[in-house]
Amino acid sequence: MSDTPLDGAAILQHLAELADELGPAGEPHVVVLVGGSLLALHDLRDTTVDVDSLLRLDPELRDAVAVVGARHDLSVRWLNDSAATFRPVTFQQSACEVLLDRGRLVVLGAPFDQVFLMKLYAARAPDYDDLVALWPRCAFESPEQAVALFYAAYPHLEADPYLVDYVRGLAGS
Numbered sequence: 001m002s003d004t005p006l007d008g009a010a011i012l013q014h015l016a017e018l019a020d021e022l023g024p025a026g027e028p029h030v031v032v033l034v035g036g037s038l039l040a041l042h043d044l045r046d047t048t049v050d051v052d053s054l055l056r057l058d059p060e061l062r063d064a065v066a067v068v069g070a071r072h073d074l075s076v077r078w079l080n081d082s083a084a085t086f087r088p089v090t091f092q093q094s095a096c097e098v099l100l101d102r103g104r105l106v107v108l109g110a111p112f113d114q115v116f117l118m119k120l121y122a123a124r125a126p127d128y129d130d131l132v133a134l135w136p137r138c139a140f141e142s143p144e145q146a147v148a149l150f151y152a153a154y155p156h157l158e159a160d161p162y163l164v165d166y167v168r169g170l171a172g173s
Contacts (some may be wrong), residue, residue: 003075005047008040012100014068014078015051019105021064026104029061032096034083034110034118036130041099041109044133050075052083054091054110086118088153112137116146117153120167131170143167 006014015031022029032055033041036048057065057079065079096108110118116134119127140146147164151157 003049007047011037015100015107018068019102022104028104030106032108032110034115038109051079053081054083056081088117090153117150135171143171
């Protein structure tokens with residue numbers, strides 16, 4: 001199994017195949033895309049090596065993910081729920097856009113504002129370029145508002161006196 005780079009078209013193809021793999025009977029599965037996969041689907045990034053869901057994957061969905069992954073020599077975690085640990089308390093599933101509704105699989109895209117806040121929280125080196133790409137798609141009125149919403153999303157964090165300046169840099173202001 002490899003970490004094959006996935007572009008937006010490949011992501012949609014694998015998700016459609018995943019929907020087919022789940023079959024017609026049973027409860028629907030909901031996946032909320034965040035991270036690089038969502039950016040790739042919106043042409044804000046070329047590729048990603050995995051598809052991150054904000055919601056936890058149940059065993060039936062994990063099994064279907066493994067089948068599709070094996071079929072295409074993808075990592076067993078090509079679709080995973082690792083991003084669930086970064087879920088903002090302000091996240092509302094009703095604000096998501098429907099990216100795919102096929103059979104028993106509903107794939108939603110998290111709002112860009114929420115993805116921005118998640119990437120700001122994760123603060124990994126690769127997230128910098130994604131944050132810069134996301135900023136113009138966000139509805140924040142200012143870096144100060146983004147930081148205020150960040151602390152609302154992650155109320156357990158202590159205030160960082162340099163965070164507004166960092167976000168200003170991301171916003172190019």
